[in-house]
Amino acid sequence: MGRRRTNNLDLPPHMQIKHGAYYFVGRDKKWIRLSEDKALALAKWAELEGEIPFPPNEEKPIKGSLGELIMRYMIEIAPHKAKSTYQGNKLEAENLKKVFSKVQARAVLPTHIAKYLDTRGITSQVRANREIALLSHIYTYGMRWGVVNSNPCIGVAKHKEKGRDRYIMDNEFEGVKNIASELIAIVMDMAYITALRKGDILSLKLEQVTDEGIWIKQNKTGAKQLYEWSIGLHDVVDRAKALKRPIRGLYLFCTRQGKPYSDSGFKAMWNRVQVKWAEQGGSRFTFHDIRAKALTDAKNLGMDAQSLAGHSSAAMTEHYIKQREFKRVIPLK
Structure with missing residues (x-):
C-alpha cells in the first residue's frame, strides 16, 4: 500500500504536480507528463488508469448513474472544447447533477427531460435549453461508451427562443x-x-x-x-x-x-x-x-x-x- 498523500489532496492516486504541470507517476516511478491544464491532465490520467477520477471532497458517483456519466464526459470530452464553451458546460453540468446525479442513466425517459425543461424554464428558458442540449450530447457519448442504448433528449421540444436582432447602425x-x-x-x-x-x-x-x-x-x-x-x-x-x-x-x-x-x-x-x-x-x-x-x-x-x-x-x-x-x-x- 502506497504512502498516504499529505498535500494536493484534490488529486487522484498516481498524479503529482511539479513546476506547474501535472504528471502520472506509475509503480515503476516513471514520471509521465500529462498537461499544465488540470482538466486535460485528469482526462489523460483516466486513459492511463482506465477509470474516472473524482475529487476527494465529492461523493463518489453511483455506478451506472447519470452523475457518473456526466462526470466522465466533463473529464474526457468537455476540456477539449473552446475555453468559453467549456466554462459554460461546467456550470450547466452542475445544474444537471443537482437533479439527475443519482438517477440511473438508463432510467431517464423523455418525460423526465420535458419536466426538467418546464421546471428549469420557470427561471430561465434559454438556460434550460442549453443544459438539455449538453445532456443530449452527453448521452450520445454514453451510447458510444456502451453505458446507455438511447438518448431520451431526442424528440423533446425545447422552449422557443427569440433570436437576437440588434443591428448596430x-x-x-x-x-x-x-x-x-x-x-x-x-x-x-x-x-x-x-x-x-x-x-x-x-x-x-x-x-x-x-x-x-x-x-x-x-x-x-x-x-x-x-x-x-x-x-x-x-x-x-x-x-x-x-x-x-x-x-x-x-x-x-x-x-x-x-x-x-x-x-x-x-x-x-x-x-x-x-x-x-x-x-x-x-x-x-x-x-x-x-x-x-x-x-x-x-x-x-x-x-x-x-x-x-x-x-x-x-x-x-x-x-x-x-x-x-x-x-x-x-x-x-
Whole structure:
C-alpha cells in the first residue's frame, strides 16, 4: 500500500504536480507528463488508469448513474472544447447533477427531460435549453461508451427562443469608437473588417501577420482562414502595432506585461465604454453584435458572408443575418 498523500489532496492516486504541470507517476516511478491544464491532465490520467477520477471532497458517483456519466464526459470530452464553451458546460453540468446525479442513466425517459425543461424554464428558458442540449450530447457519448442504448433528449421540444436582432447602425458604431480608448476602437475596427470573434482577435499573435495576410484558425470551429490584405486591414493592423507594447510582446493586442488580454479583462473595459455610451443616450450593444453587423453588411454588399464568417454552412451565416436584415423605405412625402 502506497504512502498516504499529505498535500494536493484534490488529486487522484498516481498524479503529482511539479513546476506547474501535472504528471502520472506509475509503480515503476516513471514520471509521465500529462498537461499544465488540470482538466486535460485528469482526462489523460483516466486513459492511463482506465477509470474516472473524482475529487476527494465529492461523493463518489453511483455506478451506472447519470452523475457518473456526466462526470466522465466533463473529464474526457468537455476540456477539449473552446475555453468559453467549456466554462459554460461546467456550470450547466452542475445544474444537471443537482437533479439527475443519482438517477440511473438508463432510467431517464423523455418525460423526465420535458419536466426538467418546464421546471428549469420557470427561471430561465434559454438556460434550460442549453443544459438539455449538453445532456443530449452527453448521452450520445454514453451510447458510444456502451453505458446507455438511447438518448431520451431526442424528440423533446425545447422552449422557443427569440433570436437576437440588434443591428448596430453606422453612426452608433462610430459614436462608441469616439468615446472609447484607442485600444477598444482598434479592436472594434478589427472585429468589423474581419467578422472575427473576440477570442480570436485577442489571441492573435504577431507571427500570424504575414506578407500574404493574416492567418487564422478559429478557436470555436477550427476553421482555417487567410485574410488577404486590403487597405482597411493594413490600416487597422498598423494602428494596432503602433500601440504601446513591451519589446517582447508576442500578441497584436497585449497588456503591459506582453500577455494577451483575458476575456474578463476586456469585458470590463468594454462594459465601461457601453455604460458611458448609455449615459449619453445611446443604446447599448454587445461586442458580438459587431460580428453580426459585419456579416449583415457583407451580404448587403454582395460579398461572401459565409467565407468571412468561417461557417461550415450557409444556414449558420443566415442565423446571424436573418434577424438583422432591414429594408430602406422612401416615405410618401
